[in-house]
Amino acid sequence: VKGQEILCIEDIKERADANLPEIAREFYNSGSTYQTTIAENSSSFNKYRLLSRVLVDVSRLTTQTECLGRTVKFPLGVSPAGLQAMAHPDGELATSRACARMGVNMAVSSFANYTVQQIVSAGQTQAETDGVGPGGPHYAMQLYMMRDRALQERIMAAAEGAGCKAIFLTADSPVLGVRFNEWRNDFRTPDGLGFPVLGWTSEMIRRATHDTSFMSFNDDTHSWARDVAWLRSRTKMEIWIKGVLAAEDVELAIEYGCDGVLVSNHGGRQLDGVPSTLDALVECVDAAKGRIPVHMDGGVRRGSDIFVALALGARHVWVGRPAIWGLGYKGQEGVEKTLEVLYEDFRRCMALCGCRTVADIKRSCLRRMGIDGV
Ligand code: FNR
Secondary structure, rough: OOOOOOOOHHHHHHHHHHHHOOHHHHHHOOOOOHHHHHHHHHHHHHEEEEEEOOOOOOOOOOOOOOOOOOEEEOOOEEEEOOOOOHOOOOOHHHHHHHHHOOOEEEEOOOOOOOHHHHHHHHHHHHHHHHHHHHHHHOOOEEEEEEEOOHHHHHHHHHHHHHHEEEEEOOOOOOOOOOOHHHHHHOOEOOOOOOOOOEEHHHHHHOOOOOOHHHHEEEEEOOHHHHHHHHHHOOOOOEEEEEEOOHHHHHHHHHHHOOEEEEEHHHHHHHOOOOOOOOHHHHHHHHHHHOOOEEEEEEEOOOHHHHHHHHOOOOOOEEHHHHHHHHHHHHHHHHHHHHHHHHHHHHHHHHOOOOOOOOHOOHHHHHEEOOOOOO
């Protein structure tokens, strides 16, 4: 129908917003306190202009790249975001199947509403059905350091057993950021949904707020010196640190032997007022000096945003809310639509900038507003 097409992530968000109750919508869409960082995550992309190039043969352009030991269709994956079954009953299973169809990787939240085995096998089954080759997506398991180390070990063993390739250790959350909506709406996990990764049934969390649930297991004594070595001694999965913004923390990640860092401010849900991830990316890439890969997430809403992040040195980019909006719009099909919109836009952006491979996407493809003469 004319006027009904979905052309961009904003179109998908609008439909998801219309489908979801206000409490769920605010839980997903909000950042912490004054919403400064969440807004800047997206607006920072406007600091850059794309330098299109002419007369480059792009007929054999490829968007493929490597992520977590696998060739992916393009440099985008789905970030670990909890409580996806509140957006659609199939939740993380639908996200996983969509990732399989679209040839990208997925990170599984500790607050997923399905087990890691269920999530991974949903993607693998989809990949087999589609005949896209064995295995399907590669998965990362998102973890926090937990006071109950025996439970943390069981979660890691389950993730490794399910075939996850990496741990994304979310390191930015010794305490949770304050999201006003959760307090004002007295947000509770909807009845019937549990957190099976953590072993929590719906009954166990019925009366708890998100904040009290989190504080009940999270270990705020976490540290580089103790915990990276501990993780390394207990798993063969790669160890990535999620939530890095400072060059000094990139140095520490390298010093402690981490496999990579994910520049992230938790989608603006932790400390409000930190730099946007795109701004932080530049100093983190400079600090890494190519010694470990630097990924980023936060505010990516267009294919050209992926391009800008790569031009500034990110090896790969992840999205949180756009996948959730896809779920809220239309389950698996909606997440596929999200990934497709971003893929098509990214591919077109590469072609118009004269980049034939992802490796061609360099700092010289950009001009910085107000600085480089634009
Ligand atoms: C998140 N994020 C997150 N991160 C994490 O490490 N563990 C988690 O359980 C969650 N849960 C979560 C829930 C919801 C509803 C959102 C929106 C986000 C943060 C997530 O991994 C990612 O860093 C951001 O979502 C990226 O920003 P965008 O793409 O949402 O702007």
